[in-house]
Amino acid sequence: MKKTFGFRSKTEVLPLGSSISLGRDRGHHRTSFQPGYHIRDRDLKKIHKAASVGNVAKVQQVLLLRKNGLNDRDKKNRTALHLACANGHSEVVALLLERKCQLNLGDSENKTALIKAIECQEEECATLLLEHGANPNVTDVNGNTALHYAVFCQNVSLAAKLLSYDANIEAKNEDDLTPLLLGISERKQQMVEFLVKKEADIHAVDKMQRTALILAVNYECTDVVSLLLQRGADVFSPDVFGWTAEEYAAISAKKNFNCYLLHDQ
Template identity: 65%
Template structure:
């Protein structure tokens, strides 16, 4: 037990060296759930921002460290805080493929319809990054499939624009309006002609 505690203290000391990030940020980014557990038990502040305006929870999600995510959420970390671009932990989850992390965030009241500065919801972000498993998961969790981004592009337009025929098929099954126009008057069909995508 003494050796294990000294090992934790040494890792904690190393984590404290980098400026602008807390030990909690670094433990989450480097996948050290044992250190995260010690820090939260010692009542560290969970929702501090680093120099990139990210919380430890965002770092844990970004680095796909599910055990760290679980510890933080169970101790009250706020899943709805935003980084400099308006992204929340759920946006970071949408960029990954781990639906289990996204599920945990939603169980801890993450806002499924939150928008970043580009007006992208986690669902629209998952579409634009061609994350089909995440898109299907968010549809199952009743994300608004009719949401549009700041250019009034629908999920269908984004899927066509980013050349994702499989996602186009998934979205068409959701009854998305194929005649919607973006801010420039383009429809999904015109995107498909421009991208030479045939579905």
């Protein structure tokens, strides 16, 4: 569900949320982040059951006897490759890749096996997929790429690997969040620093025309604010409400000062 972001007065600061989602505040869609798959036997065919538990011999047998096809879908639109990646069964993944399975098929949320491997932090599976030509720039139903998921999980190693296989560092999801903007909105400082060093565009804006600097100010990420200013971020670039990072900073400072006074009393 999309929520509307706005202000009633200049005494209010951008509200912060707390949800495991790609896009945390009122201006962004709340995209589900579900590292594993909910598995029910009745949803699966023989090849899916075998792949989900890492039974290489059974997968081979099912394929040999042609009980299921290499790219067959289960009732949730998942392939054996999706299930093997989500559960970290790299030997099954290697077998499926050797048999020339399709790499970039999407599940019910259009998540590819690569996206699922990264969402589940299965680096070995993700590496195998990339080495065999998986496309890192396929998007899920909310426009997120594999790199968006690596950023959300703050996995610098996987992010670096994706970039080495031509992942688009400026890819935008449906809220126009680049991986850098997502990293800031989710307070993933280590990842933000990594992306800035990789020359991610610090002047990119989301659908509300909020810059990286505006987001960093609103989320009170002081180290990120300093980093962006050192890189020449524009303090005076306005969002759709006509507000600049400087104005947001002034409001935030006033709020913090008032909170300090109340606490001191």
